[in-house]
Amino acid sequence: MSPLSDPSAVVNPIAFHDYHPAPADLRAEVLEGLAKPRKRLSPKLFYDAEGSKLFDAICELPEYYPTRTEIAILRESGAEMAKRLGREALLVELGSGSSLKIRVLLEALRPAVYMPVDISSAHLRESAQALAATFPGLQVHAVCADYSAPFALPVEDHEHPRAAFFPGSSIGNFEPVDAEQLLRRVAAILGPDGRLLIGVDLIKERERLERAYNDAAGVTAAFNMNLLHRINRELDGGFDTTRFRHEAFFNAEQSRIEMHLLSTCEQQVEVAGARFAFEEGETIHTECSHKYSIDGFHALARRAGFEPEQVWTDPEQLFSVHCLVSRS
Structure with missing residues (x-):
């Protein structure tokens, strides 16, 4: 049994680092957005x-393939991914999202430090505390910050290799120019030879894509x-x-x-x-x-300072998980 999941191991308290990200001003954003010509x-x-x-x-709908497909890829290839990222790493998760995805990766990777980054303080505390209880040997540094804006890691750690996890094809919600800027910031945080594991939804037939966003x-x-x-x-x-x-x-x-x-x-x-x-x-x-082709996403990653190292997909080529190496 891994010391991370050994129930007899000591549960480390989480360290919470609050960068006090500015909350969304709903009124200002809505009025500005509705006043635009489009x-x-x-x-x-x-x-x-x-x-x-x-x-x-x-995420539970039969038409919505991304979540279950990405989880299946993580389960199928988690050991290979862990080998690429490096054992005993400092693992940064951008967005404290699906607990199932990060649990699959934590079991395979066994990092020394887990650092989830999320703008929602309440959600971040809850998920970080749950994972600390599930993996009692794990050091957890929860960072309340907007990962889409520049931020620095709150602890200096030169002992462990740095890795990051960005699942869910969240990169797809950014315009390509903004996605490139975000990846550049991630590369700078990871430093030379740091690795990013990122989920990316793939281009596929129109019917399959539109059905996923127009469920019955x-x-x-x-x-x-x-x-x-x-x-x-x-x-x-x-x-x-x-x-x-x-x-x-x-x-x-x-x-x-x-x-x-x-x-x-x-x-x-x-x-x-x-x-x-x-x-x-x-x-x-x-x-x-x-949505990206594999070659198209690799071109974006290279422009942002990463070198593609390996990619995993499902048998239907619906979704992809990439390991990128920072040249920063």
């Missing part, structure tokens, strides 16, 4: 309590529509949600899934004292999820 809202606004529950439900049960539609419900609740909004519908489609030119909320009629909506006009068929763009 209305747009940030996908980070999806994740109130109800939105987070709905996203968890999406309507959970993704409810997730998208919850953004309007949140605005109504928190900003005294006047959205009549029966006059909007969920729309998701693959934009082949941009190689991305786009999610929109489409106005089904000409209407006026008041939010926080401001009034916004909608034409029939006009949309609020709520999310992008960029």
Whole structure:
């Protein structure tokens, strides 16, 4: 039995490092986004309590392949990944996301230090404490920070090799230029020869992609529509949600899934004292999820200061997990 999962081992208390990331200003972001010629809202606004529950439900849907496919790849090739990343590493997780994914990796890798980074203080504490209890021999340094902005690791550790884990194809939610900048910052944090294990959703047939974001049960539609419900609740909004519908489609030119909320009629909506006009068929763009070919993602990684070392995929080539080596 690994000392990390030995129930008789001493449970180390987690160290919590709060960089006090600025909370999202919902009012300012919504008013600015709705005032644009092409209305747009940030996908980070999806994740109130109800939105987070709905996203968890999406991950269980039969049409939504990314989560289960990535977990299967991690289970199948975890030993190889651990060999690439290096045992006894300092492992940084960008976004304290699926506990199942990180548990699979922690079992295989057995790092000396685990450092989850997340902007949500409450979620970060809860997940870090749960993992510390499950892996009692593990040093846990939880970092409350916005990983999409520059930040420094809170501890100097030159004893252990550095590695990072960025699952879920979250890199796809960034425009390519922003994804490159984010990867550059990760490369700088890892330093020369640091390794990044990153999940990336692959380009595939349009039907498969669009089905994943238009599930038969309507959970993704409810997730998208919850953004309007949140605005109504928190900003005294006047959205009549029966006059909007969920729309998701693959934009082949941009190689991305786009999610929109489409106005089904000409209407006026008041939010926080401001009034916004909608034409029939006009949309609020709520999310992008960029898809990559393996060669295309490797080109992006190289521009950002990484060298691709190995890639793992599922038999259907739906999803990929890459090990990249920092040249920074």
